[in-house]
Amino acid sequence: MGVLRKILSFAQSEFFVKLVAEILVIGLVSALTWLLSRTKLGQRYREAETHLRRAKALQEAERFQEAKEEIDRSIKILEDRRRSSLLSEAYLRLGDIDMNLRQWQSAIHHYMLAKDEAVATKKSSLLDVIYVKLGTACKMGGDLNQAFAWIDQARMLQERIQDNPMLAETYEKLGEIESRRGLFDTAISYYLRSLAYQERIRDRRSQAGIHASLGDLYARKQMTTEARGHYRAAQDLYEQVGDVMVAQLVSQKAAS
Numbered sequence: 001m002g003v004l005r006k007i008l009s010f011a012q013s014e015f016f017v018k019l020v021a022e023i024l025v026i027g028l029v030s031a032l033t034w035l036l037s038r039t040k041l042g043q044r045y046r047e048a049e050t051h052l053r054r055a056k057a058l059q060e061a062e063r064f065q066e067a068k069e070e071i072d073r074s075i076k077i078l079e080d081r082r083r084s085s086l087l088s089e090a091y092l093r094l095g096d097i098d099m100n101l102r103q104w105q106s107a108i109h110h111y112m113l114a115k116d117e118a119v120a121t122k123k124s125s126l127l128d129v130i131y132v133k134l135g136t137a138c139k140m141g142g143d144l145n146q147a148f149a150w151i152d153q154a155r156m157l158q159e160r161i162q163d164n165p166m167l168a169e170t171y172e173k174l175g176e177i178e179s180r181r182g183l184f185d186t187a188i189s190y191y192l193r194s195l196a197y198q199e200r201i202r203d204r205r206s207q208a209g210i211h212a213s214l215g216d217l218y219a220r221k222q223m224t225t226e227a228r229g230h231y232r233a234a235q236d237l238y239e240q241v242g243d244v245m246v247a248q249l250v251s252q253k254a255a256s
Contacts, residue, residue: 048077048086055093064097071097088117088126095133104141111137128157132170139177148177168197172210184217191217208237212250219253228254 051074058067071090078087091114098107111134118126135151138144151173158164175190191214198207211234218227231254238247 044077045086048074048090051077052086052090052093059093059097059100062100064100068094068097085117085121085123085126088114088121088123088130091117092126092130092133095137099133099137099140102140104137107137108134108141124157128154128166128170131157132173135173135177139173139180144177144181148174148181151177163200165197165201168194168201168203168206170194171197172206175210175213179213179217184221188214188217204237205241205243208234208241208243208246208250211237212253215250215253 051070055067055070055074058064058070071093074090075087078090091110095107095110095114098104098110111130115127115130115134118124118130131150131154135147135149135154138150139147151170155167155170155174158167158170171190171194175187175194178184178187178190191210195207195210195214198210211230215227215230215234218224218230231250235247235250235254238244238250
């Protein structure tokens with residue numbers, strides 16, 4: 001009981017009351033500081049999003065330099081709070097503008113930055129897109145081996161999802177690279193896989209393009225019957241989508 005009386009006496013003392021008041025004030029100030037900080041970060045994040053939206057509109061209008069300036073403003077904001085998934089998107093857009101301007105090495109640089117940010121922020125949904133873009137930039141820059149390596153990484157990610165429609169384009173890109181590297185049998189294999197997906201999603205124009213590419217590959221392998229079969233399939237599909245001029249060109253190949 002004596003100990004309890006001492007505790008109650010201390011709790012009622014002026015010193016204790018001041019101590020509790022100081023603790024409450026410090027806690028309140030800390031909470032308000034944290035809240036203001038989060039509010040400010042949210043405002044800055046929304047500013048960065050606004051700059052990226054403007055950049056997208058400018059890029060679609062082919063006002064590339066102005067678009068880059070808007071993205072740079074967004075990046076400047078986002079770099080103050082590193083490891084934002086929006087930063088990966090900003091670098092991705094810079095890479096896309098570089099591709100529009102045919103600046104392949106700069107595109108590769110920005111796509112690599114986008115990849116690093118996507119990995120750091122665990123934004124795995126962006127990775128296959130970034131890998132395809134990296135591969136395309138490398139292909140345009142003449143590095144076919146590295147192009148294949150990047151796009152093949154995209155393929156491995158995409159194949160984890162059953163019946164992933166993105167594989168139609170990815171297989172086609174791999175087929176194109178293998179064709180350019182002179183690996184005709186491997187190229188045919190990828191094109192056939194792409195064709196199976198294109199038929200499933202009913203993209204007739206893409207189907208036509210792949211049949212035409214297969215016709216070219218079989219022609220280079222001097223397999224005339226197979227080449228003509230694919231050329232005729234391409235011709236029919238081009239006619240169905242109303243692309244008569246291309247259909248005539250493919251028809252000439254089939255007849256030769």
